[in-house]
Amino acid sequence: MNAATEVDVVVIGAGPVGENVADRVVQGGLTAAVVESELVGGECSYWACMPTKALLRDAAALRAVRALPGAAAAVTGPLDAAAVLERRDRFASGWDDEGQVAWLRGAGIGLHRGHGRISGPRTVTVTAADGSTTDLVARHAVVVATGTRAAVPPIPGLAESRPWTSREAVSARQVPGHLTVLGGGVVGTEMATAYRALGAEVTFLARDGVLPNVEPWASAQVVETLEASGVRVMIGAETTEVRRDADGVAITLGDGEVVRADEILVATGRRPNTDDLGLSSLGLADGSWLQVDETLRVLDAEDRPVGDGWLYAAGDVNARALLTHQGKYQARAAGDVIVARATGAPVHDGPWGRHAATADRLAVPQVVFTDPEVVAVGHSTASARAAGLRVRAVEHDLGAVAGAALHADGYRGRAGLVVDEDRGVVVGFTAVGPDTAELVHAATIAIAGEVPVERLWHAVPAYPTMSEVWLRLLETLGR
Ligand SMILES: Cc1cc2nc3c(=O)[nH]c(=O)nc-3n(C[C@H](O)[C@H](O)[C@H](O)COP(=O)(O)OP(=O)(O)OC[C@H]3O[C@@H](n4cnc5c(N)ncnc54)[C@H](O)[C@@H]3O)c2cc1C
Numbered sequence: 243m244n245a246a247t248e249v250d251v252v253v254i255g256a257g258p259v260g261e262n263v264a265d266r267v268v269q270g271g272l273t274a275a276v277v278e279s280e281l282v283g284g285e286c287s288y289w290a291c292m293p294t295k296a297l298l299r300d301a302a303a304l305r306a307v308r309a310l311p312g313a314a315a316a317v318t319g320p321l322d323a324a325a326v327l328e329r330r331d332r333f334a335s336g337w338d339d340e341g342q343v344a345w346l347r348g349a350g351i352g353l354h355r356g357h358g359r360i361s362g363p364r365t366v367t368v369t370a371a372d373g374s375t376t377d378l379v380a381r382h383a384v385v386v387a388t389g390t391r392a393a394v395p396p397i398p399g400l401a402e403s404r405p406w407t408s409r410e411a412v413s414a415r416q417v418p419g420h421l422t423v424l425g426g427g428v429v430g431t432e433m434a435t436a437y438r439a440l441g442a443e444v445t446f447l448a449r450d451g452v453l454p455n456v457e458p459w460a461s462a463q464v465v466e467t468l469e470a471s472g473v474r475v476m477i478g479a480e481t482t483e484v485r486r487d488a489d490g491v492a493i494t495l496g497d498g499e500v501v502r503a504d505e506i507l508v509a510t511g512r513r514p515n516t517d518d519l520g521l522s523s524l525g526l527a528d529g530s531w532l533q534v535d536e537t538l539r540v541l542d543a544e545d546r547p548v549g550d551g552w553l554y555a556a557g558d559v560n561a562r563a564l565l566t567h568q569g570k571y572q573a574r575a576a577g578d579v580i581v582a583r584a585t586g587a588p589v590h591d592g593p594w595g596r597h598a599a600t601a602d603r604l605a606v607p608q609v610v611f612t613d614p615e616v617v618a619v620g621h622s623t624a625s626a627r628a629a630g631l632r633v634r635a636v637e638h639d640l641g642a643v644a645g646a647a648l649h650a651d652g653y654r655g656r657a658g659l660v661v662d663e664d665r666g667v668v669v670g671f672t673a674v675g676p677d678t679a680e681l682v683h684a685a686t687i688a689i690a691g692e693v694p695v696e697r698l699w700h701a702v703p704a705y706p707t708m709s710e711v712w713l714r715l716l717e718t719l720g721r
Pocket residue numbers: 254255256257258259260277278279280281282283284285286287289290291292294295356357358359387388389390408412429515518519556557558559563564565566567568569
């Protein structure tokens with residue numbers, strides 16, 4: 243064992259969230275070291291956000307061109323799947339983290355490669371690939387940013403069938419002839435869209451519905467487009483057994499039907515990377531999601547900060563919002579509050595305070611890059627009502643807005659607002675339609691800013707843009 247190395251802050255996990263926490267504390271004048279067992283940059287850079295969007299982008303561009311007669315005339319061939327995969331490789335940096343390591347170095351952050359495990363108060367033991375160990379002792383804080391991995395449900399035969407998880411789907415060298423996708427959440431729906439566009443036959447086993455957490459009218463349009471593209475969407479289908487044989491995989495459904503495929507992608511959610519992190523030595527359960535307070539300090543079973551508050555958890559591992567941008571938002575709050583607590587500066591941990599991750603509960607934006615795109619921020623109508631809010635929901639046909647009609651012939655889409663009637667503010671926004679991604683930020687600002695609906699009438703959308711749907715939604719609400 244080497245002598246212990248002292249540093250102000252130790253971060254376990256160098257995904258987008260860990261990198262950002264470390265950067266923030268260094269910018270605040272402290273020293274930081276990160277521990278990474280795989281690639282600096284994490285899931286997002288190599289097996290999630292970036293490569294998935296590269297897999298989806300060419301097909302979206304092609305659809306956009308085909309919706310304009312003049313431009314469509316210039317397109318004569320099908321999608322070149324090999325070229326899409328080659329571009330995907332570039333967006334995954336060839337699964338090489340040299341660029342991100344150089345960034346860490348430039349930011350003045352120390353890197354320790356190996357598996358990090360909490361071995362005592364403020365102490366992390368790093369076990370390198372050669373088995374050697376180093377102890378890192380943090381003067382102020384240890385931050386867990388270890389992310390998640392795919393959860394494989396206990397369906398008989400599934401684990402033994404060498405299923406694809408998101409990692410294999412994102413990094414595949416070839417497009418399978420027939421892909422079955424298990425799970426109708428965001429990963430499953432994006433990958434069903436991508437692989438169908440790349441030429442695979444796709445069976446989509448969406449037991450609990452397709453994108454079940456978004457407004458039903460948005461989900462319905464995605465289902466319609468998937469089916470029109472040739473995907474077999476099986477809502478409600480229960481999978482009872484999976485077997486791999488020489489011809490691929492055989493998937494037995496609850497009604498006895500056997501679906502055959504070359505590969506099965508398991509996209510049924512995530513589990514936290516906390517199994518071998520030393521949590522039990524702190525009285526927490528190994529393998530559990532980490533509960534945190536608004537400043538990202540890990541809480542024990544009695545909702546008290548662990549120890550004297552030296553342990554933090556940011557990003558996917560705390561289950562607040564499994565999204566890169568939201569994890570990086572937490573990283574800014576956690577990094578800044580660690581600096582404030584270390585230097586005795588005031589802590590602003592009230593709602594919307596500089597050191598509180600308030601938006602995690604009220605204004606989380608998401609763009610699902612399906613055909614068509616689904617964007618949402620804040621509440622859906624159902625989640626607002628479940629939260630006990632007295633809300634009014636309004637919708638409008640996006641295709642009837644001049645900007646959308648110009649954007650593509652036959653444009654189909656819809657947008658909706660959820661308004662808190664007691665406070666007179668927007669608490670939710672959803673849109674579905676081609677190229678709606680950029681619509682979401684205006685809604686995020688309205689929700690995070692708690693802008694009164696009355697004032698939104700003065701936020702005039704430019705003509706002719708899709709944002710005019712805001713005006714139509716306000717008109718539907720009435721003044
Ligand atoms: C297929 C897919 C597509 C996605 N697309 C999007 C998207 O378009 N937009 C979006 O916002 N989000 C997307 N997400 C979610 C996004 O990937 C995560 O929210 C994000 O990666 C979380 O960042 P993180 O830093 O918390 O964790 P991760 O990115 O998982 O990074 C954690 C890091 O910790 C390391 N680590 C784990 N345990 C240890 C240990 N004990 N010691 C040392 N190192 C350790 C891991 O090797 C990893 O590098 C997608 C997810 C998936 C699966």
